[in-house]
Amino acid sequence: MNIKKNGIQILLISIAVLFLFVMLILPLAVVLTKAISDGWAVYAAALSDEYTIKALxxxxxxxxxxxxxxxxxxxxxxxxxxxxHFKGKQLMTTLIDIPFAISPIIAGLIFSLTFGRMGWANGIEDLLNIKIIFAVPGIIMATIFVTSPFITRELIPVLNAQGTEEEEAAALMGASGFTIFRKVTFPHIKWALLYGIILCTARALGEFGAVSVISGHLRGKTNTLPLHVEILYNEYQFTAAFAVASILVIMAVLVLILRNIVEYMGKKEGIKDVS
Incomplete structure (x- = not known):
């Protein structure tokens, strides 16, 4: 029985490792090796390019x-x-999850139809003398939209598990709302909040779909790093494209390391609280 169990365990681990190697490790290694394939001078030139710096x-x-x-x-x-407790709570929760459910391309189209030349908000833009589509505000709004659920979704389970007893006791003792949040609520949610911030950061750095639709691909003006990589690749500047892509890879790795640190610190503090 133990031999059979160990065999299944080894098989499952092997499948997981093979999948991770083929789908994750190998592509990332290709990006990094291709980025420096023409030498460090070419790599440095691609990273120091004016449009790369503006995209970053x-x-x-x-x-x-x-x-x-x-x-x-x-x-x-x-x-x-x-x-x-209020009417419409379930509706609010559903609306928060919408960015998870729809394609980022659809989100970009929604913003284009809303704030574009034919959109209902165009008159307000003209009145305020601002431009959203094919401009930086549109890029920021699209990024906010696609990343909006991450922090909320990390905090809700923790706050539900915490309950309200400690906060109600602090309120009965005369503590102000801000004091209750700072001394009672925040210590319970700080690791979930940090984790949500990290996930939000990772998603924002790599956002492509919604930003691509509303950016106009104006080089040096509305191109983010993912869009800049696409343009370089389409222009057959493969080494430069992989060099710029390596920036995103490095930032992603750093974010993952930070995420693991936060997870470790959160678990460590949880163990201390239990003991």
Missing amino acids: SLTMQATVVAVVVNTAFGLFAAWTITKY
Whole structure:
């Protein structure tokens, strides 16, 4: 029985390792090796290119804004859903999940139809003298949309598990709302919040679909790093495309390392609390 069990275990582990190697490790290795295939000078030139720097700047700008906005929204939405009873709560929860359910391409089309020249919001844009489609605001809005559920969805289970007893006790003792959040609620949700922020950051850095639809692919103006990689590849600048792609790979690896650190710290603190 144990021999059969060990055989199944080895088989399952082998399948998992083979899948990860073929689908993840091998492609990432190809990207990195192709990026430096023509030498470090060519690699450095691709990374220091004016359009690469601008694409990186726009990517970081959209990511930072999306993370800040979604952190605030995630906290407010999760708090509202878990701490209050009201009509339409289920509808709100469903609406929060919409970015998970629809294609990013559809999200880009929605923004184009809303804020484009034929959209109902175009008159407001003209009145305020702002441009959203084929401009930086559109890139940021699309990034916020596709990443909006991550933090909320990480916080809701933790807040549900926490309950309201500790907060109600603190309120009865005269603590203010901010004090209750800072001293009672936040210690319970801080690791889930950090984990949600990391997931939101990773998704924002690699967003392609929605941004591609509304960016207009204006080089040096509305191109993020993923879009810049596509343009370089379509122009048959393969080494430059892989070099720029390596930036995204490196950032993704760093985000994964940070995620593992957060998971470890959260589990470590949980073990301490139990003991």
